[in-house]
Amino acid sequence: MTDNLAFDQETAAFMERFYQSGDIVERRDTVLRRLSAQPGDRILDVGSGPGFYVEALARQVGPSGSVVGVDPSEAMLETSGRRLADLANVELRQGAATALPVEADSFDRALSVQVLEYVEDVPKALGELYRVLRPGGRVVLWDIDWATVSWYSENPERMAAVLHAWDEHLADPSLPQTLPASLAMSGFEEITVDGHATVNTHISDDGYSKGLLRFVSGYAAGRRGCTQDMLDDWAQEQKELDAAGRFSFSVIQFCFSATKPTT
Numbered sequence: 531m532t533d534n535l536a537f538d539q540e541t542a543a544f545m546e547r548f549y550q551s552g553d554i555v556e557r558r559d560t561v562l563r564r565l566s567a568q569p570g571d572r573i574l575d576v577g578s579g580p581g582f583y584v585e586a587l588a589r590q591v592g593p594s595g596s597v598v599g600v601d602p603s604e605a606m607l608e609t610s611g612r613r614l615a616d617l618a619n620v621e622l623r624q625g626a627a628t629a630l631p632v633e634a635d636s637f638d639r640a641l642s643v644q645v646l647e648y649v650e651d652v653p654k655a656l657g658e659l660y661r662v663l664r665p666g667g668r669v670v671l672w673d674i675d676w677a678t679v680s681w682y683s684e685n686p687e688r689m690a691a692v693l694h695a696w697d698e699h700l701a702d703p704s705l706p707q708t709l710p711a712s713l714a715m716s717g718f719e720e721i722t723v724d725g726h727a728t729v730n731t732h733i734s735d736d737g738y739s740k741g742l743l744r745f746v747s748g749y750a751a752g753r754r755g756c757t758q759d760m761l762d763d764w765a766q767e768q769k770e771l772d773a774a775g776r777f778s779f780s781v782i783q784f785c786f787s788a789t790k791p792t793t
């Protein structure tokens with residue numbers, strides 16, 4: 531059963547800091563390059579979270595363009611709203627990927643980064659993206675296949691239990707495996723997929739794994755047999771491995787793009 535991560539005030543505040551760190555900035559640069567927004571474009575960010583994409587895109591599209599960010603979480607909307615307050619060509623709306631509070635055929639480009647993996651009904655969300663893009667419009671999606679996590683531990687059984695518990699934080703831990711076919715079923719064309727390896731050999735402020743350690747420690751207790759003591763020991767082991775120069779974490783993240791046909 532899914533019991534999604536709560537996108538509350540505490541998570542929003544942490545995410546705003548975490549999403550300014552190296553691995554996530556690099557991911558954002560990759561997505562923005564793939565989206566390739568042009569001056570004057572109207573852009574939709576589904577699951578806009580802390581609002582970093584909205585902020586960057588608002589500058590790229592300029593005063594003749596506009597960006598709408600949609601997110602169901604009040605905490606995320608408040609956090610992003612504070613930083614985006616001075617941007618005139620930005621609008622934030624509360625809503626879900628499966629019922630987008632925007633007009634049909636009204637966006638040149640759309641993006642949704644690490645959001646669809648939280649959505650129970652992905653075909654419905656893709657149908658919504660299709661509805662709101664103009665013919666010829668393009669979407670860029672990014673999701674993680676959590677089955678690709680390779681994370682060293684001298685206690686592999688505990689590591690497996692912790693990662694299994696973490697899988698419960700979203701609706702589909704391996705969404706990238708089925709997303710290309712789902713995009714095609716939804717009517718999209720010109721579907722592309724790229725895999726991006728995130729590799730950390732240290733726990734550093736710029737590394738994805740540092741934030742992940744914090745998220746997993748805060749989420750997994752009471753799930754799949756994980757106790758708080760077990761999680762504390764798991765996190766402590768990772769710090770000790772790091773101090774000994776033996777830390778090793780990697781995961782593959784996937785970037786998809788697809789176009790709504792013109793006819």
Ligand SMILES: C[S@@+](CC[C@H](N)C(=O)[O-])C[C@H]1O[C@@H](n2cnc3c(N)ncnc32)[C@H](O)[C@@H]1O
Pocket residue numbers: 537549576577578579580581582583600601602603606625626627628642643644645648649
């Ligand atoms: C991991 S964060 C990613 C935020 C942002 N896309 C980024 O990469 O900077 C996931 C975001 O998806 C939002 N979210 C969760 N379920 C959603 C849904 N059903 N529809 C739209 N957004 C959702 C959360 O509130 C959160 O802001």
